[in-house]
Amino acid sequence: MSETATHTDPNAPIIAEFRAHNGRVGGMFEGVTLVLITTAGRHTGKPWTTPVVAARDGDRWLVFASNAGRPHNPHWYLNLVATPQVTMEIGTDEGRVKPFAARAVPLTGDERDTQWDLQCARNPAFRDYAAATTRTIPVIALHPLDLTGDPARARLIAEQLIRHHEDLRAEIDQVRTRFEHALAGEPDPGALDTADADDLAGRLRRHCLTLCRHLQLHHIREDGAFSAFEREYPELVPAIRRLRAEHAVVEKALAAFAALLERAAGPDRGPDAEPAHLRAEFEAVSAGLEEHFAYEEAHLLPALRG
Ligand SMILES: [Fe+2]
Ligand SMILES: [Fe+2]
Structure with a gap:
């Protein structure tokens, strides 16, 4: 039923490996911090799950709509601009991937630029992605739902x-x-x-x-x-x-x-x-x-x- 289970989604093997190994994926993603995010399709309403490189920043997570330097923004980014409620899946200390409700907030101005530079320093591939496109690659903060005292x-x-x-x-x-x-x-x-x-x-x-x-x-x-x-x-x-x-x-x-x-x-x-x-x-x-x-x-x- 999940679109992630169909053979047409090239991310399906990564998603399956991520879920089976508490968020760890080998090969080209060895040692890279990934999260899965599920957005609501902006045209279809269909859930769209995709693995994205992420960086933890205090209580929030940052993700980067690089689309590997392609000229257009990725679907998941357009989806979360339309509907900022997303579900993140991350590896946990409990030894298994857990889903978290989160709110997506694209960063702007200096804050975006600072976080982008930090990401390029952590992972130089992102510098290449920026060089390959005229887009300003969006940086998005994901704030996990916290109900403490609310x-x-x-x-x-x-x-x-x-x-x-x-x-x-x-x-x-x-x-x-x-x-x-x-x-x-x-x-x-x-x-x-x-x-x-x-x-x-x-x-x-x-x-x-x-x-x-x-x-x-x-x-x-x-x-x-x-x-x-x-x-x-x-x-x-x-x-x-x-x-x-x-x-x-x-x-x-x-x-x-x-x-x-x-x-x-x-x-x-x-x-x-x-x-x-x-x-x-x-x-x-x-x-x-x-x-x-x-x-x-x-x-x-x-x-x-x-
Ligand atoms: Fe239910
Ligand atoms: Fe329900």
């Missing part, structure tokens, strides 16, 4: 996450309505044109993929926010452990359902394409999701509301 902020963030469940539930209901039309043999009011009116699996595939990436982005954001909740509210640790595990289960179930739709929408349809079968599979996935939403709502909000 219960009102913790509540607000949890409430925003939970409010998002309502949007996701509405999307699930829309997909369900489409199944009902198909099972009743009625034309789909959402069909784009008459040519695809019979292509239930193809249409569902498009709707479900949209739903899947909204869910994926929601869970990535939650995983990052959970790290801040855990620090501030130790009593939430067991519930959060379960919620994180459920995110992984949901991700797998969605990937399996997307693969089923892919087969059902393909030329070799077979019984996979039967609307009743597709609907049964969809209902199984959405029941699991609803259980997850309900557990999250029952455990996060009461604790954060004190």
Whole structure:
């Protein structure tokens, strides 16, 4: 489901190695400090995970939109300018990579120049990147979410996450309505044109993929926010452990359902394409999701509301 899992993303092996080795990557990145950042696609809303060279600067992290000296800014930079909420993954003392919610703030003026010069002194390749482009390479500070002594902020963030469940539930209901039309043999009011009116699996595939990436982005954001909740509210640790595990289960179930739709929408349809079968599979996935939403709502909000 993750775009990082597709063979079209050249960063996928680096991302996998990073996650498997507590943030360490060999080869050309041996000894280089990397973090993973996940931004929301500015056009697609799709989560976009990318490894970036980073430098720790007190409580914040600095990243550099060098794009290896190419003439244009990288996608992740354009994404975070549009939506500054990002999720960072970094290696930890616990021996495993952890996600952190962070706010991205591009540096300006002297502060940008000073931090850029420091980065070039640490890693001379960055001097070459600057020489290769006419761009002023952006330097961005990532401020990890810190809820210390700020219960009102913790509540607000949890409430925003939970409010998002309502949007996701509405999307699930829309997909369900489409199944009902198909099972009743009625034309789909959402069909784009008459040519695809019979292509239930193809249409569902498009709707479900949209739903899947909204869910994926929601869970990535939650995983990052959970790290801040855990620090501030130790009593939430067991519930959060379960919620994180459920995110992984949901991700797998969605990937399996997307693969089923892919087969059902393909030329070799077979019984996979039967609307009743597709609907049964969809209902199984959405029941699991609803259980997850309900557990999250029952455990996060009461604790954060004190
Ligand atoms: Fe969740
Ligand atoms: Fe959630």
